[in-house]
Amino acid sequence: MNVLRRDFVVREPLLVVILVLIAVVFSTVTHAYSRAYDRRRNQLGQQWYADGVAELQKDRPDTAVERFRTALLYDPRNWTYRLSLAEALTQAGRTKQAMNYYESLWQVNPKSGIVNLNLARLAARSGEFSETERYYNGAIFGDWAENASDHRREALFELIHFYLQRKDTSNAESQLIILSGNLPEDPALHTRVADLFSQVGDYPRALEQYRRAIQLDPKYFPALFGFGKASFRAGDYRSAEAYLSRAAREDSAGPEVRYLLDVTQAAAALNPFDRSLREADKIQRTLHAFRIASARLEACTKASGNPATLPAALASLQEPWKRWKIDANPSYLSRQPDRIESLFDFSAAVEKHSQSLCGPPTPEDTALLVLANARPSDEK
Amino acid sequence: MSATNKTLPLPSPDPIASAATSLRRRITAQLSFDEDRFFLILAVFIGIFAGLAVVCFRITMEWARLYLLGSSLTPSPLRAFLAPCLTGLFISILIFTLFSGAAGSGLNQTKAALYISDGYIPLRTVIGKFITASLAIGSGHSLGPEDPSLQIGAGLASAVGARLKLSRKKMRLLAPVGAAAGLAAAFNAPISAVLFVIEEVIRHWSAGIFGAIVLSAVSGVVTMRLFLGAEPLFRIPSVGVIRWQELVAYSVLGILGGIASVVFSKAIGWLRPKLKATPQTLQFLYPGFAGLLIGLIAFAGFPQVMGAGYDFMDQAMHDQYTWEVLGMLAGLKILATTLSLCSGTPGGMFAPTLFIGAMLGGAVGSVERLFFPHLTGSVGTYALVGMGVLFAGFLRAPITSIFMALEVSGDYSIILPVLVANTFSYLIARRLQAVPILELITRHDGLSLPAMEEKREAETLNVEDSMRPRPSIILDGAKSAAEAWPFVSHTAEPCFLVAIPNQPPAQISFGELRHLVEAGDARLLRDTQAITAVPYLHPDEDLEDALPLVTRYPLIPVVNRADLSQVLGVLDLADVMEAYRKSRSEFPAPY
Numbered sequence: 001m002n003v004l005r006r007d008f009v010v011r012e013p014l015l016v017v018i019l020v021l022i023a024v025v026f027s028t029v030t031h032a033y034s035r036a037y038d039r040r041r042n043q044l045g046q047q048w049y050a051d052g053v054a055e056l057q058k059d060r061p062d063t064a065v066e067r068f069r070t071a072l073l074y075d076p077r078n079w080t081y082r083l084s085l086a087e088a089l090t091q092a093g094r095t096k097q098a099m100n101y102y103e104s105l106w107q108v109n110p111k112s113g114i115v116n117l118n119l120a121r122l123a124a125r126s127g128e129f130s131e132t133e134r135y136y137n138g139a140i141f142g143d144w145a146e147n148a149s150d151h152r153r154e155a156l157f158e159l160i161h162f163y164l165q166r167k168d169t170s171n172a173e174s175q176l177i178i179l180s181g182n183l184p185e186d187p188a189l190h191t192r193v194a195d196l197f198s199q200v201g202d203y204p205r206a207l208e209q210y211r212r213a214i215q216l217d218p219k220y221f222p223a224l225f226g227f228g229k230a231s232f233r234a235g236d237y238r239s240a241e242a243y244l245s246r247a248a249r250e251d252s253a254g255p256e257v258r259y260l261l262d263v264t265q266a267a268a269a270l271n272p273f274d275r276s277l278r279e280a281d282k283i284q285r286t287l288h289a290f291r292i293a294s295a296r297l298e299a300c301t302k303a304s305g306n307p308a309t310l311p312a313a314l315a316s317l318q319e320p321w322k323r324w325k326i327d328a329n330p331s332y333l334s335r336q337p338d339r340i341e342s343l344f345d346f347s348a349a350v351e352k353h354s355q356s357l358c359g360p361p362t363p364e365d366t367a368l369l370v371l372a373n374a375r376p377s378d379e380k
Numbered sequence: 381m382s383a384t385n386k387t388l389p390l391p392s393p394d395p396i397a398s399a400a401t402s403l404r405r406r407i408t409a410q411l412s413f414d415e416d417r418f419f420l421i422l423a424v425f426i427g428i429f430a431g432l433a434v435v436c437f438r439i440t441m442e443w444a445r446l447y448l449l450g451s452s453l454t455p456s457p458l459r460a461f462l463a464p465c466l467t468g469l470f471i472s473i474l475i476f477t478l479f480s481g482a483a484g485s486g487l488n489q490t491k492a493a494l495y496i497s498d499g500y501i502p503l504r505t506v507i508g509k510f511i512t513a514s515l516a517i518g519s520g521h522s523l524g525p526e527d528p529s530l531q532i533g534a535g536l537a538s539a540v541g542a543r544l545k546l547s548r549k550k551m552r553l554l555a556p557v558g559a560a561a562g563l564a565a566a567f568n569a570p571i572s573a574v575l576f577v578i579e580e581v582i583r584h585w586s587a588g589i590f591g592a593i594v595l596s597a598v599s600g601v602v603t604m605r606l607f608l609g610a611e612p613l614f615r616i617p618s619v620g621v622i623r624w625q626e627l628v629a630y631s632v633l634g635i636l637g638g639i640a641s642v643v644f645s646k647a648i649g650w651l652r653p654k655l656k657a658t659p660q661t662l663q664f665l666y667p668g669f670a671g672l673l674i675g676l677i678a679f680a681g682f683p684q685v686m687g688a689g690y691d692f693m694d695q696a697m698h699d700q701y702t703w704e705v706l707g708m709l710a711g712l713k714i715l716a717t718t719l720s721l722c723s724g725t726p727g728g729m730f731a732p733t734l735f736i737g738a739m740l741g742g743a744v745g746s747v748e749r750l751f752f753p754h755l756t757g758s759v760g761t762y763a764l765v766g767m768g769v770l771f772a773g774f775l776r777a778p779i780t781s782i783f784m785a786l787e788v789s790g791d792y793s794i795i796l797p798v799l800v801a802n803t804f805s806y807l808i809a810r811r812l813q814a815v816p817i818l819e820l821i822t823r824h825d826g827l828s829l830p831a832m833e834e835k836r837e838a839e840t841l842n843v844e845d846s847m848r849p850r851p852s853i854i855l856d857g858a859k860s861a862a863e864a865w866p867f868v869s870h871t872a873e874p875c876f877l878v879a880i881p882n883q884p885p886a887q888i889s890f891g892e893l894r895h896l897v898e899a900g901d902a903r904l905l906r907d908t909q910a911i912t913a914v915p916y917l918h919p920d921e922d923l924e925d926a927l928p929l930v931t932r933y934p935l936i937p938v939v940n941r942a943d944l945s946q947v948l949g950v951l952d953l954a955d956v957m958e959a960y961r962k963s964r965s966e967f968p969a970p971y
Contacts, residue, residue: 100699
């Protein structure tokens with residue numbers, strides 16, 4: 001044993017040096033070997049990935065899934081390959097698998113905007129409300145490789161649409177308020193936000209956003225049309241008429257704009273509830289509304305041929321109509337001003353019941369219906 | 381003790397020579413180590429070598445797969461059908477002509493080398509294992525790279541030890557050190573590798589050996605990660621919260637895993653000896669034949685059973701299969717691995733075991749989700765627990781199986797399901813398959829290696845298991861010999877204990893007592909020279925520790941730890957031998 005130990009004293013430093021040298025040589029050989037294999041792996045990975053992309057473009061997502069899986073065999077950590085596989089799974093309709101795959105990507109990078117966005121879409125498709133909300137928020141506050149603010153904004157738009165689909169207007173509105181505070185000077189974006197405000201019924205904010213869009217581009221048709229529509233829905237027929245007229249002058253204006261303009265003009269001319277009107281004007285407008293409704297009812301009755309075959313709703317209006325035909329005159333209404341609103345309500349009821357039974361309404365019919373619907377309930 | 385102290389040269393009268401000598405002595409003292417410290421340094425180098433070898437092995441395996449099965453994840457039917465069969469035949473030629481020691485998984489061969497040839501593994505075997513196992517796994521045989529890596533590591537360690545002419549004792553220790561490094565590098569899990577080697581390979585271990593094994597395993601893993609990256613072989617899903625109700629499902633997984641382990645073991649236990657009993661010419665054909673059958677399975681639409689299957693385990697963990705497919709894959713993998721293993725094709729059992737477990741776990745998780753969608757966590761967690769379950773049931777390494785799941789997942793919340801499922805699996809496998817698979821293969825090979833499971837579970841005998849009750853006669857040290865004599869004169873005992881207050885009892889022989897009486901010595905017993913101090917034992921001490929004492933003293937008192945004067949019992953050689961005899965008859969040898 002002593003001999004052995006003495007041997008160690010003499011030879012140990014030398015042995016360590018030899019072992020280090022062997023390790024260096026062995027490492028060098030291994031390094032060269034692994035580099036050669038890595039090159040081949042990368043090459044194969046790229047090749048299979050390109051095949052997968054091509055398959056996806058040919059709308060063959062199932063084949064693309066296999067191609068991307070093979071690409072990942074050679075480069076398991078490649079984020080692009082993994083993302084593409086998840087996308088291919090989604091396109092192949094393998095929602096559960098795609099969800100699982102995206103979740104595994106989320107575990108690797110929970111701040112990834114694209115992963116959060118796709119998870120949110122899949123969760124929304126599965127009807128998982130809280131997960132959808134969580135992932136959309138992840139996408140809104142997550143990391144994006146490029147154009148981060150645009151992607152975040154788009155994710156926020158999607159979240160708002162998700163809320164609107166669920167008829168959750170309060171959450172949609174609160175997100176819209178956040179979104180409207182951070183918009184760049186782009187009329188299209190202001191108009192999109194304004195449209196959504198309009199959809200949730202927040203007309204003042206919608207008009208504010210349309211106004212900004214029009215300030216940025218005074219001839220921007222969607223904003224002019226949107227402003228007109230929002231004003232119309234808000235009951236401001238004068239503004240609606242003004243902006244719809246501007247919109248109608250634009251090249252891109254279609255029949256829809258012109259029809260709405262006609263309706264708006266009719267509504268402006270028919271509205272008996274304008275507080276600035278004198279009593280006589282109010283009566284005139286109400287009588288005009290009655291004439292429109294009467295024409296509609298007569299047309300309906302004629303169209304049906306036999307009064308006995310009229311639908312019950314319209315048939316029930318025949319008797320009151322006959323009475324109103326006698327009473328609907330300026331002198332009667334001047335004597336009985338409380339009957340003005342009753343007459344208008346009758347005219348509105350005729351329009352309401354006839355809208356689905358008697359063919360397409362004229363702009364004046366529509367305006368009458370709109371006025372009836374826009375009338376505050378306490379006034380009714 | 382430092383070796384430098386023993387080789388001091390004589391002082392030289394020349395001052396320059398003297399200074400040079402002093403300098404050399406100091407440098408030598410700084411650079412030299414004793415054999416134990418050198419052994420630890422050697423362990424690090426062995427870890428590095430094993431890590432590098434495993435990197436080369438894995439790359440070679442991948443190259444083989446590329447050339448033999450093509451670059452696609454699922455090979456073409458023609459390749460799937462032909463590659464394992466033809467490669468199997470080629471491997472047979474290599475084994476029968478050049479590398480006769482390369483057959484099998486490598487685990488039992490390493491144990492055999494350790495216990496039969498003092499840890500020596502020929503370098504030819506290592507080279508043979510490297511080539512044949514990479515070809516076998518690369519061609520799609522249902523085997524894994526871990527056990528061969530273990531043998532390659534042990535073989536490299538053995539080669540280094542032989543070149544350094546280490547002592548036989550150190551050589552025997554070096555093989556497990558290399559084995560741990562090889563396994564750790566192959567599995568990218570140093571803790572599991574260390575535990576497995578301790579649990580399954582080495583019989584006795586000390587703190588020094590443990591340190592060397594840990595060092596080599598860590599350096600092996602670090603080396604491997606330098607080249608292949610730190611990513612695990614499969615991506616581990618997040619475990620998440622495990623509800624208590626889910627433990628029922630995990631128990632079912634444990635039971636199914638135990639049954640699957642038994643089926644797997646029984647299949648190997650039935651087929652392997654039958655194939656080994658056939659003529660050599662037939663045995664030559666078996667790897668090719670096994671390859672043909674595996675090719676058929678792949679051809680039938682289940683190429684996932686080919687090779688180690690880590691990529692498919694990854695897919696199972698991420699819920700990419702239905703429960704029917706998962707169950708089918710578990711069954712087919714048992715079949716394919718049984719064929720590959722029994723045919724003698726080189727390759728390991730680790731990866732297939734994990735594959736079967738992952739598929740089984742995934743299937744149980746998926747089925748539970750069908751019936752209790754609100755309860756089930758991630759299917760990946762079930763797959764992960766399933767791996768541990770098969771490891772516990774089939775390889776019978778319960779401690780490693782628990783730590784493996786923890787190490788691989790890196791999440792301690794998985795501990796409860798792992799414990800529950802592994803316990804069920806282990807107990808069922810033990811109950812239905814008395815002999816563990818590694819022991820079974822050892823027996824098939826006609827070897828007698830230490831049975832680690834028995835050793836782990838061998839009952840330790842304590843002093844209390846063999847001591848007799850407190851003797852009726854204990855002499856009072858505060859009395860004279862004449863006063864004590866009437867109590868002992870009629871007995872046949874050769875010696876008696878003498879109680880002394882607040883002290884352990886002493887002893888006096890019958891002859892000495894009679895001599896005192898005859899001499900009329902009126903002194904108290906405790907004051908006489910006739911009593912002798914005797915060593916004492918406590919009831920909880922190992923019986924092994926008592927053995928040297930009972931051979932030197934006729935009677936050893938067993939005393940209370942809190943009051944040394946309180947005698948609880950006595951022990952002599954006959955009692956000890958009787959206890960050992962009884963314990964042997966209660967636990968008969970398995971052979």
